[in-house]
Amino acid sequence: MALLEIKKYPEKILKEKTVHLENIDAHTQRLIDDMTETMHAVRGLGLAANQVGIPKKLCIIDISLKEDKAPLIVLINPVIVEKEGAAEAEEGCLSIPGYLTSIKRAEKVFVRGIDREGRNLEIEGVGLLARALQHEIDHLEGILFIDRMSPIKREFFKRRYKKFLKDNSKE
Ligand code: CO
Numbered sequence: 001m002a003l004l005e006i007k008k009y010p011e012k013i014l015k016e017k018t019v020h021l022e023n024i025d026a027h028t029q030r031l032i033d034d035m036t037e038t039m040h041a042v043r044g045l046g047l048a049a050n051q052v053g054i055p056k057k058l059c060i061i062d063i064s065l066k067e068d069k070a071p072l073i074v075l076i077n078p079v080i081v082e083k084e085g086a087a088e089a090e091e092g093c094l095s096i097p098g099y100l101t102s103i104k105r106a107e108k109v110f111v112r113g114i115d116r117e118g119r120n121l122e123i124e125g126v127g128l129l130a131r132a133l134q135h136e137i138d139h140l141e142g143i144l145f146i147d148r149m150s151p152i153k154r155e156f157f158k159r160r161y162k163k164f165l166k167d168n169s170k171e
Helices: 026-041 128-140 151-170
Strands: 046-048 058-061 073-084 087-091 101-105 108-114 120-126
Touching: 026 046, 026 058, 046 128, 058 128, 073 120, 073 128, 087 128, 101 128, 108 128, 120 128
Parallel strands: none
Antiparallel strands: 046 058, 058 073, 073 108, 087 101, 108 120
């Protein structure tokens, strides 16, 4: 296994829609393992393939850091087929390090996709899992959580983040 480089905002690939993953071959299996290792190394709760430079519909979720015994979820070509309710909670992203903000999302989602063995997968997520599913599936559509903020908040974020990037590049 290997650690992969996580693409950071404002890299272009994060804003682009990914394509369907057609073949779940040995190459895909290795990518899934490398993504899992990478996500665990930085204590993330989820990671989408385009965050590591592969623009395909594949993401992984592991919320076991927050909720005991939650399994690792590998989702290929996922689609949200149902949404229910609304909930607001603080969210972060491995591609926008050091920034957390409150985001409104559906409270419950129903997702269809396929797993790493190519079997049909149906997941009902509530609470944190619902949030993680929506966050990762957004990634695959080229949408970041900052795109879900109000325009005013987003402008404020952009200014602050530019300064953050500038300060960090000096070191
Ligand atoms: Co993210």
